[in-house]
Amino acid sequence: MDRACVIGAGSSGVAACQALHARSIPFDCYEAGSAVGGNWRYDNDNGMSAAYRSLRTKSSRRGMQYAKFPMPRGYPDYLGHEMVAAYLDDFVDHFGFRGNIQFQTDVTGIEPTGSGWDVTTRQRATGAVRTRRYQAVLVASGHHWDPKYPDPLPGAATFTGEQIHSHDYRTPEPFAGKRILIVGLGNSACDAATEVSQVAARTVVTMRRGTHVVPKYLLGRPTDYLTLSRLCSRAPLRLQQTALALLLRLAQGRVARYGLPEPDHAVLRAAPAVSDSLLSEIAAGAIVVKPGIIRLEAGRVLFSDGSVEDIDTVICCTGYKISFPFLGEAITGPEGRLIGLYHRVVAPRLSGLYFIGLVQPIGAIMPLAELQADWVADLIEGRAALPPQAEMDGEIDRYRAATAKRYARPDQPDIHVDFLAYVREIRRERRVGARRAGQASRPIWRTRKAAKSPFARRLIDMGRAG
Numbered sequence: 487m488d489r490a491c492v493i494g495a496g497s498s499g500v501a502a503c504q505a506l507h508a509r510s511i512p513f514d515c516y517e518a519g520s521a522v523g524g525n526w527r528y529d530n531d532n533g534m535s536a537a538y539r540s541l542r543t544k545s546s547r548r549g550m551q552y553a554k555f556p557m558p559r560g561y562p563d564y565l566g567h568e569m570v571a572a573y574l575d576d577f578v579d580h581f582g583f584r585g586n587i588q589f590q591t592d593v594t595g596i597e598p599t600g601s602g603w604d605v606t607t608r609q610r611a612t613g614a615v616r617t618r619r620y621q622a623v624l625v626a627s628g629h630h631w632d633p634k635y636p637d638p639l640p641g642a643a644t645f646t647g648e649q650i651h652s653h654d655y656r657t658p659e660p661f662a663g664k665r666i667l668i669v670g671l672g673n674s675a676c677d678a679a680t681e682v683s684q685v686a687a688r689t690v691v692t693m694r695r696g697t698h699v700v701p702k703y704l705l706g707r708p709t710d711y712l713t714l715s716r717l718c719s720r721a722p723l724r725l726q727q728t729a730l731a732l733l734l735r736l737a738q739g740r741v742a743r744y745g746l747p748e749p750d751h752a753v754l755r756a757a758p759a760v761s762d763s764l765l766s767e768i769a770a771g772a773i774v775v776k777p778g779i780i781r782l783e784a785g786r787v788l789f790s791d792g793s794v795e796d797i798d799t800v801i802c803c804t805g806y807k808i809s810f811p812f813l814g815e816a817i818t819g820p821e822g823r824l825i826g827l828y829h830r831v832v833a834p835r836l837s838g839l840y841f842i843g844l845v846q847p848i849g850a851i852m853p854l855a856e857l858q859a860d861w862v863a864d865l866i867e868g869r870a871a872l873p874p875q876a877e878m879d880g881e882i883d884r885y886r887a888a889t890a891k892r893y894a895r896p897d898q899p900d901i902h903v904d905f906l907a908y909v910r911e912i913r914r915e916r917r918v919g920a921r922r923a924g925q926a927s928r929p930i931w932r933t934r935k936a937a938k939s940p941f942a943r944r945l946i947d948m949g950r951a952g
Contacts, residue, residue, distance in 0.1 A: 666801060
């Protein structure tokens with residue numbers, strides 16, 4: 487009962503482990519695969535990773551590193567999955583908690599007991615099942631693993647071609663000489679389309695609504711250097727949107743120039759697609775843009791503009807469900823929708839249950855998971871306390887209302903956050919929580935002095951400003 491349980495050893499899970507280990511809080515971490523890294527481990531044997539061979543980060547090195555363990559300066563601005571996985575291995579070994587991770591172990595269920603949590607696990611190698619009681623459970627298993635397909639289209643059952651999800655896409659070679667349809671225009675869709683177009687007989691991209699396409703570099707610097715800059719962090723959202731829209735217009739013009747539908751929302755009101763090559767491949771004719779799908783007919787697809795394309799394979803780049811198979815319906819709700827979480831971490835009516843990394847920022851998740859983990863460690867240690875349940879419910883209601891106003895048709899309304907505002911939000915809650923617990927807040931200058939990089943100190947400064 488004096489131990490905590492961490493579920494998952496991906497980028498969010500290892501951040502949770504480090505926070506507990508640094509406070510000498512006993513814990514066990516259960517990881518279904520045989521290595522740390524989660525979604526960044528190519529062909530991860532946990533069966534959940536969506537990494538493809540050419541995957542590179544969409545956030546820059548400085549934008550996604552942990553504040554406590556900055557990435558080496560020799561790393562490129564944007565890392566391949568191999569380097570991210572190696573960085574996570576180095577993170578675990580640097581802080582020395584690998585022995586707390588039980589690999590090849592599935593969590594099959596967690597149940598509240600009234601005084602803690604019963605966590606049931608199964609060893610993949612032996613099938614051995616074990617249940618152990620914990621004071622707290624930190625769910626860090628990620629939300630990019632359970633593929634979400636579009637609603638069935640008329641004629642889908644008669645379509646004779648292949649249909650797959652981008653989760654199963656690895657390399658372009660299997661699509662050589664074929665006619666490929668990419669559904670969606672997120673990051674994975676951009677990468678798959680540009681790769682497949684080099685080998686396919688024809689590559690078609692279709693989407694229901696417009697998306698802003700952002701290059702990895704603006705003004706010669708990684709784009710997120712601009713959005714996370716000191717000036718941007720203090721500027722009103724409307725001014726940030728206007729400035730970024732102007733830079734995008736100067737750098738590449740309107741997306742409508744390339745045949746893509748004009749977005750019906752301002753930039754930064756939804757996650758953009760990050761790509762340096764999609765627009766140029768469209769301009770070169772290697773990728774054809776089509777409007778929404780009307781129906782499928784055997785080996786053909788009819789689009790809303792009346793055009794028809796012969797298609798061999800449909801690749802659905804349509805995102806992921808939020809799924810936790812080990813959680814009961816009482817926790818996730820009858821339709822699988824996540825319950826409201828206080829500051830996107832704490833389940834108000836389920837004491838000792840926390841979610842790490844369950845956010846969808848315009849930016850990287852890793853620094854936010856690190857901040858969340860530190861706050862949860864405060865709560866477990868008793869250095870911070872939560873407010874009354876009614877106050878937590880009020881925060882959740884205000885968040886949902888603000889999210890509906892801030893973001894354009896969010897697909898996952900309960901996890902969207904603004905990176906800079908959320909950094910300030912969690913740091914503010916840690917300070918307030920410390921006062922609730924009767925603990926003196928840790929002097930901000932000590933934390934800042936211990937930070938190892940200017941960018942880490944910048945994150946702390948943003949919290950102090952909040």
